[in-house]
Amino acid sequence: MKKRAQEEMVGFVIVMLVVAVIFLVFLSVYIRSNKGSQPTESIEISQFLDSIVETTSICSFDDEFTFLSIGDLIRECQKEPIRKCTNIPSTPTPDESEVCMVLASELEKSIEDSWNFGVDSPETGYRFLASFDSGIGASTNILNSPVSKPCGANVQIGADKPVFTPNGKIIISLTIC
Amino acid sequence: MKIQQMAFMLVALMIFFGMVALIYFAINLSNLESQVNRLQDQEAQELVRKLSGTPEFIFTSSTDCSSCIDMDKVERIADPITGLIDKYENLWNIDYLMVECIYTSKASGCSPEVEVIKKTDQLSTKTAFVTLAQWDDDIKSFRYDLGKIHASIREVE
Numbered sequence: 001m002k003k004r005a006q007e008e009m010v011g012f013v014i015v016m017l018v019v020a021v022i023f024l025v026f027l028s029v030y031i032r033s034n035k036g037s038q039p040t041e042s043i044e045i046s047q048f049l050d051s052i053v054e055t056t057s058i059c060s061f062d063d064e065f066t067f068l069s070i071g072d073l074i075r076e077c078q079k080e081p082i083r084k085c086t087n088i089p090s091t092p093t094p095d096e097s098e099v100c101m102v103l104a105s106e107l108e109k110s111i112e113d114s115w116n117f118g119v120d121s122p123e124t125g126y127r128f129l130a131s132f133d134s135g136i137g138a139s140t141n142i143l144n145s146p147v148s149k150p151c152g153a154n155v156q157i158g159a160d161k162p163v164f165t166p167n168g169k170i171i172i173s174l175t176i177c
Numbered sequence: 178m179k180i181q182q183m184a185f186m187l188v189a190l191m192i193f194f195g196m197v198a199l200i201y202f203a204i205n206l207s208n209l210e211s212q213v214n215r216l217q218d219q220e221a222q223e224l225v226r227k228l229s230g231t232p233e234f235i236f237t238s239s240t241d242c243s244s245c246i247d248m249d250k251v252e253r254i255a256d257p258i259t260g261l262i263d264k265y266e267n268l269w270n271i272d273y274l275m276v277e278c279i280y281t282s283k284a285s286g287c288s289p290e291v292e293v294i295k296k297t298d299q300l301s302t303k304t305a306f307v308t309l310a311q312w313d314d315d316i317k318s319f320r321y322d323l324g325k326i327h328a329s330i331r332e333v334e
C-alpha cells in the first residue's frame with residue numbers, strides 16, 4: 001500500500017514536470033514573439049516616409065532649371081549611382097555630387113532635423129535602408145554609405161514604403177530607436 | 178483513501194492551472210495599457226493628417242501628392258485680414274493649429290511657422306508629417322518641403 005502511494009506521488013510529480021515544461025515553452029515563444037527583431041510599425045515614421053519622397057532635393061540635372069524630388073533621387077541612385085548633379089561641384093572621392101551621395105546627405109539632414117537624437121532624448125539612433133527588388137532574386141541595397149546613427153537598447157519603431165521604378169520597386173525603410 | 182488521493186490530485190491541478198492563468202493574464206494586461214495609449218496616439222495622428230486632406234489645405238496643382246498641403250492656402254486662411262479663420266475655427270472643432278517647416282533644401286532655410294489657430298491655453302497637441310508645397314520664384318516652380326502640422330482636437334465637455 002505504501003509503495004503504491006509512493007508510485008502515485010512519483011507519477012504526479014512527473015505529470016507536473018511535463019506540464020511545467022510545456023508552459024515554459026509557450027512562455028518563451030510568447031516572449032520571443034514580442035521582443036523580435038522586427039520593429040513596431042509606426043504611423044509617424046510612415047507619414048515621414050510619405051512626405052520625404054515628395055520633398056524637393058538640391059540636385060538638378062539641368063543646371064537648376066528643375067530640381068529632383070527625394071523620390072526621384074532614390075530612383076536615380078538605383079538606376080545610375082555615379083550620375084552627377086550638375087549644379088553641385090565635384091569633389092575628390094567620395095564625390096559629393098553623385099546622386100547616391102546627395103541622397104544620403106539629404107536623408108541624414110532631414111531625419112536629424114525631424115527627431116532629436118541624443119542620450120537624454122527618447123530617440124538615440126536611426127537606420128535608413130533602401131533596397132531594390134526586381135522581383136527575381138534577392139533584393140540589393142542601393143545606398144553605398146550607411147544612413148544611420150548607432151542605437152542603444154531602446155525599443156525600435158519603424159515603417160517602410162515602396163518607391164516604384166519601371167523595372168521593379170525600391171523598398172525604403174526607416175527604423176528609429 | 179483513493180477518493181482522498183484523487184481529490185488531492187484535482188485540487189493540486191486546479192491550483193496549478195489557476196496560477197498559469199494568473200501569470201498569463203498579468204502579462205497580457207500589462208501590455209494592454211501601452212497598446213491602448215499607442216492606438217490613441219495613432220488615431221490622433223491620423224486625425225491630424227486628415228486635416229491636410231481637407232479642401233482648405235490640400236495642394237491640387239499636382240495630382241500625385243496626397244500628403245501635400247498648399248502653403249499659400251494656409252497663409253491666406255491664417256491671415257487675420259481675410260477673417261476666414263473665425264469661420265473655420267468652429268467647423269474644424271480644433272483649439273490649435275500650426276504648420277511648421279522642418280527641412281528644406283533651400284539655401285535660405287525654412288520659412289517661419291504659420292499659426293493658423295492660436296494657442297490660448299496649455300493644450301496637448303498631436304503632430305503629423307506633411308509635405309509643404311509652395312510656389313518658389315527662385316526656381317520658377319513649386320517647391321516641396323518637409324513639414325509638420327500640429328493640432329489640438331477640441332475635447333467634448
